[in-house]
Amino acid sequence: MSTQTLDRPRPGRVTPREATLGVIDCDIHPQAATPTEVLDFLPERWRAYVREYGGLYRQPLSDTLSHPRMAPDVARADSWPPTGGLPGSDLAFMQQQHLDPNNVEFGMLMPLNRGPGNQRNLEYGAALAGAVNDWQIAHWVERDKRLRASIVVTQEHSPFAIAEIEKRAGDKRFSQIMMPPKCLEPHGRRRYWPIYEAAVAHNLPIALHVGGINGYPPTASGWPSYYIEEQHTNVTGMLSLITSMVVEGVFEQFPTLKIVLVEGGVAWAPALKWRLDKQWKRLKSEAPHLKRLPSEYIHDHFWLTTQPLDEPDRDSDLVEMFEIVGFDRIMFSTDYPHWDFDEPKFVVSKLRIGEDKLKRLLSGNARELYGLA
Amino acid sequence: MSKKRHVVAAVDEVPPGSRKHLNLAGREIALFNLGGEFFALGDKCPHESGSLCAGKIVGLAEADTPGHYRLSRDGEFVKCPWHGWEFDIRTGQSWCDPTRTRARAYETAVAAGETLVKGPYVADTYPVRVEENYIVIDV
Numbered sequence: 227m228s229t230q231t232l233d234r235p236r237p238g239r240v241t242p243r244e245a246t247l248g249v250i251d252c253d254i255h256p257q258a259a260t261p262t263e264v265l266d267f268l269p270e271r272w273r274a275y276v277r278e279y280g281g282l283y284r285q286p287l288s289d290t291l292s293h294p295r296m297a298p299d300v301a302r303a304d305s306w307p308p309t310g311g312l313p314g315s316d317l318a319f320m321q322q323q324h325l326d327p328n329n330v331e332f333g334m335l336m337p338l339n340r341g342p343g344n345q346r347n348l349e350y351g352a353a354l355a356g357a358v359n360d361w362q363i364a365h366w367v368e369r370d371k372r373l374r375a376s377i378v379v380t381q382e383h384s385p386f387a388i389a390e391i392e393k394r395a396g397d398k399r400f401s402q403i404m405m406p407p408k409c410l411e412p413h414g415r416r417r418y419w420p421i422y423e424a425a426v427a428h429n430l431p432i433a434l435h436v437g438g439i440n441g442y443p444p445t446a447s448g449w450p451s452y453y454i455e456e457q458h459t460n461v462t463g464m465l466s467l468i469t470s471m472v473v474e475g476v477f478e479q480f481p482t483l484k485i486v487l488v489e490g491g492v493a494w495a496p497a498l499k500w501r502l503d504k505q506w507k508r509l510k511s512e513a514p515h516l517k518r519l520p521s522e523y524i525h526d527h528f529w530l531t532t533q534p535l536d537e538p539d540r541d542s543d544l545v546e547m548f549e550i551v552g553f554d555r556i557m558f559s560t561d562y563p564h565w566d567f568d569e570p571k572f573v574v575s576k577l578r579i580g581e582d583k584l585k586r587l588l589s590g591n592a593r594e595l596y597g598l599a
Numbered sequence: 600m601s602k603k604r605h606v607v608a609a610v611d612e613v614p615p616g617s618r619k620h621l622n623l624a625g626r627e628i629a630l631f632n633l634g635g636e637f638f639a640l641g642d643k644c645p646h647e648s649g650s651l652c653a654g655k656i657v658g659l660a661e662a663d664t665p666g667h668y669r670l671s672r673d674g675e676f677v678k679c680p681w682h683g684w685e686f687d688i689r690t691g692q693s694w695c696d697p698t699r700t701r702a703r704a705y706e707t708a709v710a711a712g713e714t715l716v717k718g719p720y721v722a723d724t725y726p727v728r729v730e731e732n733y734i735v736i737d738v
Contacts, residue, residue: 296683303680304653567681572647 247585248331249570250592252531253435253488253559254324254373256335256366257299257314263365264339267357272350281354282346284410284441293456297565305563313563317369324562325372328570331589332598333373334401335362336435336488343381343406344439352386355379359394367399374596376404376433384420391421395428401596402431402486406438413467414474426480431529431595434467435488436460464490465498468524472502475515477523484595486529489561493536496550499524525552529595531559532587533568541576553583557592602737606715610732613637616674620652623738628705630734631656631688633675637734640677640691641703649681651702657685659694706737 258264265276282288297303301313305323309316325333337358345351355378362375377394379387394400403425411417413434425432443449444459464487477483502520510516516523530551538544548556561567570588577584592598605623613619613632620642621628627642629652642652658673676685676694685694691702712731 302649303655303678304650565681565683567647569647 246329247570247574247588248329249558250332250334250589250596250598251324251328251330251560251562252334252433252486252557252592253336253533253561254320254333255314255562255564256337256362256373257312257563258339258361259311259315263315264354264357264361267360267364268353272353272357275347275350281340281350283341283344283439284346285439293450293453295565296453300564302563302565302567317366320562321370324560325370328560330372332592332596334433334592334596335366335373335375336404336433337362337376337378338435338437341406341437341439342378343409345380348380348383348386351380352383352390355386355390356393359390359400363399374401374598375399376402377430378404379421381405381418381421382410384417387421388424391424391428391430395424395430400430401598402433404433404435406440407434407436407463407467407487407490408438408440408442408444410440412470412474414470414472414476416474419476419479422476422480422483425484426482429482431484431486433486433488434464434490436463436490460490461494465494468498468528469502469520471527472520472523473513473516475513477527478515478517483527484529485527486531486557486595488531488559489533490530491534491536492530492532492551492556493538493544493547495524495528495530496547525555529555529557529591531557532573533559533561534566535568535573535576537576541578544576545579548577548579548587553579553586554591556587557595558588605736605738606710606733607736608734610709610734613734616656618652618656618677620650621736623736626738627652628736628738629677630707630736631677633688636689637707637709638688639705639707639736640686640688641705643702644679644681644684644686645693645700645702646679646684647681649679651677651679651686653680654678655680656688659685708735709733710735 265273299312305313307316307319314320324330339358340354342351342355342358345354358378359375366373367375377391377400379390381387391403444456450456499521506516506520536544558573603624607621607630608619613630615632615635617632619630621630628639629642630637630639640651642650644651654677656674657676657678659671659676660668661671662668675688677688678685686692686702691704693700709732712733715733
């Protein structure tokens with residue numbers, strides 16, 4: 227056995243005051259307690275379709291994940307409700323285990339169930355998106371006023387996505403639109419622009435939570451062998467996505483569009499900005515529609531979430547990295563009930579920063595972005 | 600503050616391979632039976648404070664070179680239910696960061712009911728019967 231390890235400083239202590247600061251959790255996963263709980267919100271035509279044919283993701287072995295996860299149902303081992311059912315399916319247990327003890331003022335729901343945006347049958351995908359959205363309201367938001375729904379859409383056929391956005395726009399129980407980062411084409415491509423136009427028209431941010439089943443290998447050189455490799459593609463996926471949206475000119479076309487990247491990390495952002503700025507200075511004749519430095523578009527249009535927190539050996543390195551990214555663009559998230567959940571007190575213990583910045587990160591930025599009161 | 604001896608369970612109540620959650624003098628403690636021996640760890644993972652009592656009991660997967668795997672020390676580690684950090688149940692030592700990270704370990708012993716009833720340790724929180732053996736922890 228090797229005992230060669232770095233001399234790693236201990237995390238800072240959390241003061242009683244910091245331990246009581248409220249948080250806005252930008253990543254909570256609600257789960258259906260039974261296989262039919264969401265499907266019950268479908269019109270009968272699509273309930274029959276699911277019974278007879280089932281959904282078809284854009285991959286073989288249609289209803290599975292591309293890589294086995296760290297833990298059953300990707301969940302914290304202690305998050306299985308005592309009442310039975312899957313982690314994240316029992317509101318009372320979620321309140322008892324997470325919302326109440328962690329002082330969650332608002333929680334943004336990130337439903338991943340069965341991926342409406344990844345369905346090959348577009349009509350079924352659109353019906354399923356509507357069902358997931360109705361289910362979020364009925365099962366979650368109406369039962370706990372701290373929770374906010376995300377408008378799930380079928381991004382591969384924008385008329386369906388726009389119809390769903392327009393159906394929900396103005397309903398304050400929905401705080402944002404949700405799309406997968408893994409789509410059929412890079413996010414800057416024009417096929418997705420009508421969705422961005424609708425988002426801007428209704429003043430709704432778009433959240434991109436890692437994942438999506440588009441049928442492509444997660445790395446540029448094919449299928450990796452290990453989950454640890456596949457998990458890291460959450461980072462490379464975000465790099466490609468930002469680059470595409472910036473370079474294709476999405477933010478020139480939609481200067482008020484706001485994008486939230488969920489669960490993709492933070493520490494890589496400065497390196498991406500530096501590199502794109504360097505290349506833009508040399509190559510801007512190729513993309514003359516870009517009027518500003520790529521780093522400026524990135525700062526103005528992207529919000530990043532903390533979980534899974536980057537854990538350098540020195541906490542001060544994390545603070546420095548957050549300073550470079552900007553404390554105005556980082557929002558707290560836990561990923562409850564998934565296995566790589568971050569505890570608020572743990573995140574606070576890593577950030578020896580002034581109260582103003584800490585409050586911005588824990589709740590202020592999200593409160594402002596989503597207009598939460 | 601001087602330590603106090605707590606009677607926490609009858610030996611039969613925590614069979615080999617099982618664990619019991621305890622709250623002693625305000626501390627959360629995870630008690631494990633490893634092959635008939637009892638070990639107690641602070642019920643708080645030193646990483647993010649997940650409850651070790653809710654963790655899986657596991658062995659180690661090791662490989663000296665890629666492709667040559669073996670499982671060893673079956674049942675001797677508890678794996679945090681959150682991020683999967685593994686701790687030696689006997690010592691609380693972390694497997695991934697053994698020099699710097701460990702879960703707090705507490706002394707345990709087994710005592711006959713007869714001795715406990717007579718004192719000097721008064722079992723004030725647990726009903727003790729003369730004919731049984733009990734697990735005791737000093738906290």
